[in-house]
Amino acid sequence: xxxxxxxxxxxxxxxxxxxxxxxxxxxxxxxxxxxxxxxxxxxxxxxxxxxxxxxxxxxxxxxxxxxxxxxxxxxxxxxxxxxxxxxxxxxxxxxxxxxxxxxxxxxxxxxxxxxxxxxxxxxxxxxxxxxxxxxxxxxxxxxxxxxxxxxxxxxxxxxxxxxxxxxxxxxxxxxxxxxxxxxxxxxxxxxxxxxxxxxxxxxxxxxxxxxxxxxxxxxxxxxxxxxxxxxx
Numbered sequence: 001x002x003x004x005x006x007x008x009x010x011x012x013x014x015x016x017x018x019x020x021x022x023x024x025x026x027x028x029x030x031x032x033x034x035x036x037x038x039x040x041x042x043x044x045x046x047x048x049x050x051x052x053x054x055x056x057x058x059x060x061x062x063x064x065x066x067x068x069x070x071x072x073x074x075x076x077x078x079x080x081x082x083x084x085x086x087x088x089x090x091x092x093x094x095x096x097x098x099x100x101x102x103x104x105x106x107x108x109x110x111x112x113x114x115x116x117x118x119x120x121x122x123x124x125x126x127x128x129x130x131x132x133x134x135x136x137x138x139x140x141x142x143x144x145x146x147x148x149x150x151x152x153x154x155x156x157x158x159x160x161x162x163x164x165x166x167x168x169x170x171x172x173x174x175x176x177x178x179x180x181x182x183x184x185x186x187x188x189x190x191x192x193x194x195x196x197x198x199x200x201x202x203x204x205x206x207x208x209x210x211x212x213x214x215x216x217x218x219x220x221x222x223x224x225x226x227x228x229x230x231x232x
Contacts, residue, residue, distance in 0.1 A: 018179060019074065020119035025167075033078045035117045053107040054079070058100050058124050073123040075114050086089045101138045108134060121173040132184045136191050148201045151181035155204050165174035181205060 006172070014208070015027040027033045033047035071205055089110035108131040135144045153168040170177055180203055189198040 001044050017225075019117070023117070023119075025074075025078070025118075027078065032158060038119060044117050045115075047119060051107075051108065053103050057104045057107040059104050059108055059130055062137055063130050071123055071126045073120040074116075074118045075111070075123050076226065101140075104130075104134060105138070105140060105143060111215070116173065119173065121175065124173050124199060128180065129184065129187070132187050135189050136194060139191060139193055139215060141194060141197060144194065144197060148185075148197070151177040151184075152201060153177060155208065168172055178205060178208065 001099050005143050011028070012029045012050070014029050017025045019025050023035045023037065025033060026037045027047070031047070032045060034043045034045055036042075037044050090152055108127060111127040112124060112131060115121075115127055132144070132147065150168075155172060172180075181201065185202055185205075188201075
């Protein structure tokens with residue numbers, strides 16, 4: 001979230017637009033960009049001026065060139081406007097691989113948050129895939145578990161029978177979270193140290209799928225039983 005005082009004495013608005021969900025976006029003369037989120041009544045910072053996390057991110061190693069087309073969207077456009085600034089910063093974390101891995105993970109998390117704020121579905125999918133690939137390569141099991149648990153949601157309920165009191169939303173930007181999890185699990189499975197995590201969530205997804213089929217059969221049986229009673 002942005003600081004309350006976004007404007008210094010020499011800061012001006014250089015660009016203004018509307019995001020796909022209808023939120024205003026402004027870019028300042030210091031090359032930072034913000035979007036106003038009406039749900040929380042605050043400005044969210046999308047692009048940081050001279051963002052050291054972006055400069056030092058090491059995610060490129062897990063982003064195949066064929067995936068770059070998916071990264072084209074409003075976030076890429078905003079970052080393209082500021083990419084030529086701050087690149088003179090030295091790669092501070094290269095001498096500390098652990099710190100660079102942590103900073104890269106935070107950068108990718110920021111990318112995902114910005115995609116949600118902008119309503120950019122394709123970019124969200126791209127950065128989520130990159131995030132999972134990177135965490136899997138780095139062996140960040142705790143972070144991966146958090147992502148998998150969010151995508152899986154309450155394991156004892158099917159999507160069609162969600163508890164209305166639950167705060168978990170089964171979709172994000174038009175994607176079904178459990179479908180995303182099934183697509184992303186193979187990336188986790190590439191790291192032999194993460195096989196237990198991979199198996200745990202694959203089994204839960206398979207169990208949910210079986211339960212969904214069972215519920216469908218029960219509903220179908222109930223329908224035919226009702227129709228038979230009406231006919232009699």
